[in-house]
Amino acid sequence: MRSRTRTSAAAVAATAATAALALTAGLGLAVTGAHASGSKPSGPAWTAAWAASPQRASTGFKANWSEDGFSGHTLRQIVRVTEGGDRSRIRLSNAYGTSPLHIAGATIARTKKGAAVEEGSVRRLTFEGRRSVEIPAHGQLSSDEAGLKLKPFESVTVTLHLARTTGPATFHAQSFATSYRADGDHVGDAGAGAFDESTESWYFLSGVDVRGARDRDRAHTRDGIVLFGDSITDGFASSTDLNRRWSDALAERLAKAGTPRPVLNAGIGGNLVLNDSAWYGERGTARFGRDALDLPGVGTVVVLEGLNDIGFSESDTPTYKPAPKVSAAELIAGHRKLIRAGHAKGVKVVGATLLPLGGSDHYGERAAKVSDEFNEWVRNSGEYDGYVDFDRALADPADGERIAPEFDSGDHLHPNDAGYRAMARAVDLEAL
Template sequence: MTIITASLRNWKKLLAATAVGIAVAGAIGVAHSRGTAEAHDWSAAWAVPMQLPTAGFEPNWSTDGFADQTVRQVVRVTGGGTEARITLSNRYGADTLRINAATIARTGQAAAVAPETLRSLRFDGAESVTIAPGDTATSDAAELPLAPFESATVTLYLPAHTGPATFHAQGYATSYRAGGDHAGDTGGAAFTESTHSWYYLSDLQVAGATKPAGTVVAFGDSITDGYGAGNDTNSRYPDLLADRLAAAGVPRVVLNSGIGGNLVRNDSSWFGESALKRFDRDVIAKPDVSSVIILAGLNDIGFSEIDLPSYKPNPTVSVDQLIDGYRDLIARAHQSGISVIGATLLPMKGAEYYNDTSAAKIRQLNEWIRTSGEYDAVVDFNAALADPTDHERLAPTYDSGDHKHPNPAGYAAMAAAIDLKTL
């Protein structure tokens, strides 16, 4: 905690030093926006994988999309800087996406922002941007000092009907919506609706500060995404890993590339493109990635054993097929100079897709992960969270209640199980 406190003191000095410039910019700092042609040394601060529009597990706005509405979204960065930019994705959109106004600010209470920090985001110098189906757009730089572990609020005004929206379903963070154009609002009164998903926003990058050592990406399914951690708590295991690295004096950017329900070998309309398809986009393409933690395969095994409408496709997937998939991911990471940490699958006795077949597959797969030597390092999440009296089951103190996903204490135990030297 001493290291974190000292780090925050240094960032407060930086923020104070830039206060004069902030005041000159006014309520919306257009003067601080710079074109993308200028040289910047960008690093990742936050990112999330994009998904097809879907109903999901709780109400969201992705299938209906937006029309003459403003969406305000809050993200916590794990890397800081003095300038920021965002990337918006229309990867799964059927229509051209138009953004008439976009702003970024440090987060206030709920949907409000810190007024003196509100900045207009430009795209090649323009206030508005259109994004073709399947494409992305990255904003120009905006001067906005952000400290590590600070939250930023990104606001988008969508004037015309968007059609179904590219999004990330299980954000476990509150996003807000208002009718009309409220991109420049500093208060939150107009934002009367909310969900726990992120829309169009795929990346936030920063520049203008000393870069930490290489970025760490946590790659996987709902256990990486943070199911069971709670909303607006930042207590997913990748969040807590970033906290732990900072406390140890070796701060690193940690990106969460989990998608709830994601499969290694098969695409799903509910749970995103397969790990094999999205790995390059969601891991290798991110700036300065030096290591990736792969925790995946539980759904491939479990979905083979049940037949529910949301779990499609559900073909039988063998351990050998999963190992082939892991080898593919390891090879691609190594070709890009990225170290790969293999994570054992958690126990799930009592969950809906636990039976003798799935349990045997988990044991066999975990043995390969531990002993094959094909990973650069291994983190044994299974051993860290198993019930000492029944190793097939999550320890009750770590169980969110569904016997498959950890609770916040379980996610803390996962973060604690990682040998920081392997990163």
């Protein structure tokens, strides 16, 4: 990764006022919903330790429970945090719900194995002092703090009792982690016996935050790193339940280097920079505020997105719609919106070149040409605060248009576990 001079605070302040209205309307910077910020902080600020980007209910990938929703169920979900803290809380989203979402009860606990949690670690969650709460349609909220101390890279189990019928569920389609469901109220169970159904998606859960451990004086420190993008950022083809996305590999590399920082994943499989999709989420320029800039403690965003914008038109896959033919100039204009939005919030924005796409269903002469033009802009324009060259880092030395065989998951588009580790190695840590 090459680092570029950071936009000065004075320059950001000068442009923020004129950009604020457009950014709020066009990039989803406003937070809506009851208790959006959770309980009022005292002492150290909250820091996002894990995140997932919400999507509308759909069945574009594997079978899931999103369209049917839940009724009288207990839902148990497992995530791995990349930051530790003395206290923790969760964030829930009903962003795509059309009616209030009733949470009858919720707990957080340390994961044991599968759907089982460690005995004695279960903490009841409250919301402004109440054990049950309603999240309005299109809203989101944070729980009160729970007295559960977490360590970096610890797996955490969040359990929700959904006693009433939810309707279609706001979810994250591709978790590459197993979630579990039980009939009835099992929110406080330590054992896994009741949880006899499973899926690979996350539902309603959009974040886990921590505070109070690593730095008692970090109330004004923003060192969180968000990786923003599509299925490659989401971790498509990575090993289920093993945390082998490139976000996991980057967090582990930072810790090993003695410079630990939280790394948050804001990827959505199939996502586009310029167009909304019924299957693959709101366009990147619309969700950037909610899914990246508004996460607690974020100071840097790494943007890797655009292969679907230029590659969907090369395939007749039904879910790849809309699929207009996008020029390099149009894709660059979309990325410039992301850069401006980040700078207006005082966030460092790092760009990434698109990975090779030769041999994939996204490949065509036109798509390859647009990808090359876009990558040259990332490398040479200086508009991003820095860049990481994934195109060169993962390319096959014998054929630069293809991912190297040792990094290819098999579809010639997505990396395998080794490829995601190679992506993390390609990053200049000092430039983040």
